[in-house]
Amino acid sequence: MLLRVFLRYRRTLILSAALVVSFLFMTLQVRQEGPLVDLVERGLVLTVTPFLKVYAAVTSGASRLWTNYVDLRRVGAENLRLQDEVAALREEVGRLTEAGLENSRLRRLLDLPAGLEFDLVTAQVIAKDTTNWFKIIMINKGSGARVERNMPVISTEGLVGRVVEVMPWAAKVQLLTDPVSSVGALLQEQRVTGLVTGDRGQTATVKYLPLMAEVRVGDVVLTSGMGGVFPKGIPIGTVTAIHRKSGALFQEAAIQPSVDFGRLEEVLVVTGQRGPGPPGGPRGPGVVRR
Amino acid sequence: MTRFLLGLLLVTLLQTTLAHGLGVAGVRPDLYLLFLFFLSFRARPEEATGMGFLLGLYQDAFSGAPFGLHAFTLSAVGYALSRVAEGVDVSRLVPRLVLLAGSGLAVGALSHLLLHFFRLGPPVSALLTVVLPTALYTALLGVVVLTARQLKTRLEVRL
Numbered sequence: 001m002l003l004r005v006f007l008r009y010r011r012t013l014i015l016s017a018a019l020v021v022s023f024l025f026m027t028l029q030v031r032q033e034g035p036l037v038d039l040v041e042r043g044l045v046l047t048v049t050p051f052l053k054v055y056a057a058v059t060s061g062a063s064r065l066w067t068n069y070v071d072l073r074r075v076g077a078e079n080l081r082l083q084d085e086v087a088a089l090r091e092e093v094g095r096l097t098e099a100g101l102e103n104s105r106l107r108r109l110l111d112l113p114a115g116l117e118f119d120l121v122t123a124q125v126i127a128k129d130t131t132n133w134f135k136i137i138m139i140n141k142g143s144g145a146r147v148e149r150n151m152p153v154i155s156t157e158g159l160v161g162r163v164v165e166v167m168p169w170a171a172k173v174q175l176l177t178d179p180v181s182s183v184g185a186l187l188q189e190q191r192v193t194g195l196v197t198g199d200r201g202q203t204a205t206v207k208y209l210p211l212m213a214e215v216r217v218g219d220v221v222l223t224s225g226m227g228g229v230f231p232k233g234i235p236i237g238t239v240t241a242i243h244r245k246s247g248a249l250f251q252e253a254a255i256q257p258s259v260d261f262g263r264l265e266e267v268l269v270v271t272g273q274r275g276p277g278p279p280g281g282p283r284g285p286g287v288v289r290r
Numbered sequence: 291m292t293r294f295l296l297g298l299l300l301v302t303l304l305q306t307t308l309a310h311g312l313g314v315a316g317v318r319p320d321l322y323l324l325f326l327f328f329l330s331f332r333a334r335p336e337e338a339t340g341m342g343f344l345l346g347l348y349q350d351a352f353s354g355a356p357f358g359l360h361a362f363t364l365s366a367v368g369y370a371l372s373r374v375a376e377g378v379d380v381s382r383l384v385p386r387l388v389l390l391a392g393s394g395l396a397v398g399a400l401s402h403l404l405l406h407f408f409r410l411g412p413p414v415s416a417l418l419t420v421v422l423p424t425a426l427y428t429a430l431l432g433v434v435v436l437t438a439r440q441l442k443t444r445l446e447v448r449l
Contacts, residue, residue, distance in 0.1 A: 011369070014336040018343040018365035025358030030408045037357050044351040048302050055307060127306035127352055132317055132420050133401065133412065134354030138306070164354070178354060180410060201316045262310070 042167050045138075049170050052126040053140055060124065060265065118154075118231070119272035121145050125264050126170070135178035135198060139267060142167045150229055152270040158235035158258030159183065159223060160267050171269075175261055176236065177204050184226035185236055190215060193224045194253075196236055202261060204237065206253045215242050215253050231273050294329070294341060301325045302348050317423040319431045322349045323397055326364055327390050327432065330371035342368025355401075356408055363400045367393050383436060390432040394425025 029037045123139035141147050143166050153160040153173045165172040174181050177198040185196045185206050192213040194206040219239040225232025237255040244251045305321045312318055322345045330338040346361030398421030405411055
């Protein structure tokens with residue numbers, strides 16, 4: 001009897017089941033009550049991740065091989081130029097060593113902390129978001145490599161985003177251009193704080209900047225260190241446009257991120273941090289240890 | 291079934307890697323929808339629903355979307371496309387393309403609605419900046435695939 005009913009209404013029943021299960025998955029994940037959802041999601045990711053890792057390794061290897069070949073062809077002329085440069089740099093190293101020693105002495109005198117130092121895990125980008133709604137990347141390192149949720153992710157150019165989901169063999173990273181991402185920001189010259197949010201494109205916006213602040217195109221935006229997720233002083237981007245609406249309590253600024261997300265191949269996950277960093281924030285991601 | 295699973299794997303690899311190279315102003319074609327579109331005409335509605343559900347789950351697993359969002363939209367669209375194919379002549383190019391563009395708009399509008407429901411709401415302007423361009427781009431890619439298939443068939447007939 002039940003089988004007959006099922007066969008008769010199978011189309012409607014299967015569609016209803018698919019819709020109800022999907023809706024249940026969404027509800028459980030949004031409420032963060034879903035070990036079952038995580039299990040299903042991880043299972044699906046696991047079936048594809050090995051292929052993605054192989055693809056990433058092959059493309060990266062091919063790209064390196066090509067770069068090496070091109071470099072090899074240039075090497076003769078480059079060698080002569082570099083010999084001259086080495087001589088000049090040796091001279092400069094001598095001067096900078098002196099300056100470094102002087103800097104250490106002055107820091108001790110003023111009782112300032114040493115520069116920022118991060119513990120980093122290098123990871124390869126193996127997949128990018130499958131939709132046009134969000135900006136997520138997947139990296140080939142997970143909890144097995146000490147990667148945890150909410151850890152900041154950077155590249156040599158600046159801030160990339162933060163880890164939002166961790167699996168044993170991979171992790172999802174929310175880019176700073178994701179529409180639901182928010183990062184505490186500091187304008188380097190003006191010393192005013194705001195909030196950087198994504199806007200679905202390749203750019204982002206700094207919101208809640210005081211109206212009194214004289215924000216200019218080209219101003220450098222750094223992480224403010226507020227919120228406890230991102231260390232202070234990591235470059236986020238530069239201001240490209242300023243928006244002041246009449247009657248608004250704050251002004252906004254469009255920024256071009258320091259990182260080219262379209263060409264992102266390798267990232268660094270900040271698994272630990274030593275020292276609060278010099279007052280005013282460093283200009284780059286600081287001293288790193290891997 | 292094996293062909294579907296291989297296709298699913300291939301689509302996931304393409305969408306997570308190469309599709310980003312096809313991006314125009316941050317908009318990429320929806321290869322999952324394109325794959326489902328071609329499958330739905332040959333499948334029964336219940337099969338198309340199941341395939342849409344599985345495709346959607348994979349799409350969600352590799353995105354920042356709530357898990358289940360695309361499983362919901364692609365199940366519904368797979369079912370609808372298969373039902374339409376039962377009653378409409380979809381062998382010609384134009385009706386197919388209209389259906390593909392319509393499916394893209396339906397998936398986008400439904401996703402927009404669900405994201406709002408779960409308070410991850412993109413602004414209404416996203417209907418014009420995300421949904422419409424994605425649907426048109428996917429339909430354009432569909433034209434390329436369909437034309438290539440027709441050319442291949444003609445060549446095979448001649449040979």
